[in-house]
Amino acid sequence: MADVLPRGDRLPSLTGLRFLLAGVVLAGHVLTLGRFFEDQGVYEAADASSMASAAAVSSFFLLSGFVLAWNASPADTVLRFWRRRLVKIFPNHAVTWTLMLGLLMVTGTAALLPVPDPGLGEAVRNLLLVHAWVPDMADFSSVNPVTWSISCEAFFYLLFPLLIRPVHALPARLLWPVIALVAGLVVTMPMVAMAVTDEAAPGSWSPLSTERWWLIYFFPPVRLLEFILGMVLARAVQLDRWPTLRLRWPLLALAGVFAARPQLPEEYVWGAATCLPVAALIPVVATRDVQGRGSWLGRRGLVVLGEASFALYMVHFPVLYAIRVQLDQRTFDTVTATALSLVVSALCVAVSLLLWRGVEMPMMRRFARPRARSAPTAHPAPGGQTAPMPQEDPAP
DSSP: OOOSSOTTOOOHHHHHHHHHHHHHHHHHHHHHTTOOBSOTHHHHHTTHHHHHHHHHHHHHHHHHHHHHHHHOOTTSOHHHHHHHHHHHHHHHHHHHHHHHHHHHHHHOSOSSOSSOOOOHHHHHHHHTTOGGGSSSHHHHTSSSGGGHHHHHHHHHHHHHHHHHHHHHHOOHHHHHHHHHHHHHHHHHHHHHHHHHSOOOOTTOSSSSOHHHHIIIIIOHHHHHHHHHHHHHHHHHHHTTOSOOOOTHHHHHHHHHHHHTGGGSOHHHHTTHHHHHHHHHHHHHHHHHHHTTOOOGGGSHHHHHHHHTHHHHHHHHHHHHHHHHHHTTTOOBOHHHHHHHHHHHHHHHHHHHHHHIIIIIHHHHHHHSSOOOSSSOOOOBOTTSSBOOGGGGOOOO
């Protein structure tokens, strides 16, 4: 069946949404890892920040599958796709990996890391983005801890050329059954993890054992389900099989899940509970762009910040770490700590724009595509119509 909606349509609101999601992760880490507040009650009241950060990461995985599938086309080749993905994620990763490792070597202490300083093996596995496969915090939280999700993304990108063919071959009548199946698997995985892993030991610092937490939250094949769900949702929008919904409904559903946080099993806090409302939100936002209605998420300034959101995601932890070390882990009264948190957040955004403009964009321009022997032509997105590269860059 031919596409009802054109695949090359720009989706600026999804780009703006990426900045908000990166901002959620940034805010959660500044609050919980920055430890600027002397009032411990602040941290108790911020218990929901872990759920918000987990929801943001889940959204990144959904968005990654959605945007890549939206732009996909048989005209692309596997090697060109892998090349673009490598050039997209690895330069920023290499820069922030080097920066973070240098900080750890200079300071001699992992002041913000929940594990000891990484050894050579952990550092190398982190650099090669295979560390999320190891069920040990010394690995999946090593060096720049946020890179576990990039390890997952690398796995998704490896499989994408194999996955996109059956997704594009899905007839319209099977889209909703497949969406229901994949969504059901996402919701079921915490129960599977509970059945095959042990509970946390009495007195443990975490309500989940390391093995259970890793299987639910860090293990790439489990997170692949969200990526696939995003791909199928993109196909549903392209074939005009997504219902017309107001933005308020998925937002209300998401708010309802957060309100139910105290009653949720801890296993569902790490993405499974919020995945379905977010999975409904993304097609609603995309459909508004396709129909020309847009949203405030598509405003130019927010789109620029969204294009730099991957850099923000990658660089905020080294910046936060350096500041925390410089402050010698001091704490402050609530007013001072709040102001400091805002300044640190703004600094992280400023540094991310420098990383985006100084590293990511030049590397994409130079290496993301084969050098043309003649006059340059429009660049095919990861399989799509001719679309600017930022639109095909859904990494967090």
